[in-house]
Amino acid sequence: MAHFAFLCPPYASHxxxxxxxxxxxxxxGHRATFFLNAGAGGLVRAPWAGVAEAPLRPGDPHASKVLKNATRPGGLFGAMRTIRDGAKLTAQLLAAGPELLGALRVDAIVGDQLEPASGLLAAHLRLPFVSLACALPINPAPGVPLPFLDWPYDPSAKGLEKAQGAERIGNLLLRPHFRVIEDWSRRHGLSGFRTLADCLSPTAQISQVTRGFDFPRPEPIPFEAVGPIRPPSDGDLDQPLPFEPDGKRPLVFATMGTLQGGRLHVFKAIARACRAAGAELVVAHGGLLNPRRAASIGADHVFDLLPQRALLRRADLCISHAGLNTTLDCLEAGVPQIVRPIAFDQKGATARLLTRGLGERMMPLWNRRALARQVDRVLADAALRARCRAAAAEIAGAGGVRQAGDIAEQALAAARV
Structure with missing residues (x-):
């Protein structure tokens, strides 16, 4: 039996x-303990999980503040605020990590790609280490834009130059995080650590994206593309829905995720389009709308939360923010998508959906007729639906959580040889 430490940013989806x-x-037969930032322990629901939080130091952001900021990402200034928060969260984990993980007597670390403290602490403590990409992979590759850009894959000389320019700008924006990485690694005698990519596992990496969804990458790709990682005993697929679809109209599911679900104007525009297209609409707003505002959407059914995977088995279309977990759940169910990316890696997910022909970008909210025609068109597109079914077949054979478990065990076994 081994004891795994899990490090990830304080976001529910991760x-x-x-x-x-x-x-x-x-x-x-193993153990697992989350090592999270101050105030993030409440995000963990699993009864089997141990939870340890880093102490809150003066000037550190509390996890609740980080989550609140994430609901209003807000362009360049919002991105810079997110980066500054992320750098402080990493510094908080690094300050407490050596002593706390030593006291926990962990045997290996599984770290989120977006939390460089996992790679630094693994190197410092000489522990086996697995990187897990909950979001789009940050691994650089020729022609593959940064995850937060909605650019298409372009391996031409012009495309490579454009991507490299964007990477240079991204590195400038990430300087607060790079400083934390450089300072801590220098103080602890570690070399070769500067960027987030430098902190990825050199031997074992896992990604939720499949090869057929991601952009092309040169072989060998640095991660195992296992598809969506969902619980082995997930009852979500079999949960009854809190409503009965009428079966006479196409069923459309709309969600903006757990952070952006308060965007009432978006849901209202979707509801108008679905009524005009003769579709039945069910909305999940993540508990971010009060009952009065939720009732004003004009959808057929409105809920805080829904068993998403079970619902997608019945849905004909999903309209969302292109959050990666929702996107992957749609692909798993073979459901076409209309997306309106807002922040983080949602633009990168959108670019992949468009490139692979698995959905469309949402028409402008003010153009009611165009949005209604788009809903009609996507619902009627048999070729699009066939491509989505092919994506579902790829996910079914990718390995998922069991393959991810195999990789974690193999990394541990290799280190013990």
Whole structure:
């Protein structure tokens, strides 16, 4: 039996992915403990999971503040604020990590690609280390734009030059994070660590994207593309829906995720378009709208939360923010998508959806007729639906959480030889 430490940013979607992997490892006889930022322990729901929080130091952001900021990402200034918060969160984990992980007597670390403290602490403590990409992979590759850009894949000389220019700008924006990485690694005698990519595992990396969804990358790709990582005992697929679809109209599911679900104007525009297209609409707003505002959407059904994977088995179309977990759930179910990216890696997910022909970008909200025609068109597009079914078949064979569990165990076994 081994004891795995899980490190990830304080976002519910990331914690859910790690919980799925943890349940699989616990099923195999291991232990798993989350090491999270101050105030993030409440995000963990799994009864089997241990939870340890780094102490809150003067000037550190509390996890609740980080989550609140993430609901209003707000362009360049919002991105810079997110980067500054991320750098402080990494510094917080690094300050407490050596002593706390030593006291926990962990045998290996599984770290989110977006939390460089995992790679630095693994190197410092000489622990086996697995990187997990809950979001789009940050691994650089020729012609592959940064995850937060909605650019298409372009391996031409012009495309490569453009991508390299964007990477230079991205590195400038990430300087607060790079300083934390450089300072801590220098103080602890580690070399070769400067960027987030430098902090990835050199031997074992896992990604939720599949090869057919991601942009092309040169072989060998540095990560194992296992597809969506969902709990091995996930009852979500079998949960009954809190409503009964009428079966006479196409069923459309609309969500803006757990952070952006308060965007009432978006849901209202979607509801108008679905009524005009003769579709039945169900909305999940993540609890970010009060009952009065939720009732004003004009959808057929409105809920805080829904068993998303079970619903997508019945849905004909999903309209979303292109969050990666929602995008992957749609692909798993073979459901076409209309997306309106807002922040983080949602633009990168949108670019992949468009490149692979698995959905469309949402028409402008003010253009009611165009949006209604788009809903009609996507619902009627048999070729699009066939491509989505092919994506579902690829996900079914990618390995998922069991393959991810195998990789974690193999990394541990290799280190013990």
């Amino acid at each position: 914690v859910r992915t790690f919980e799925a992997l943890g349940e699989e490892l616990v099923r195999r």
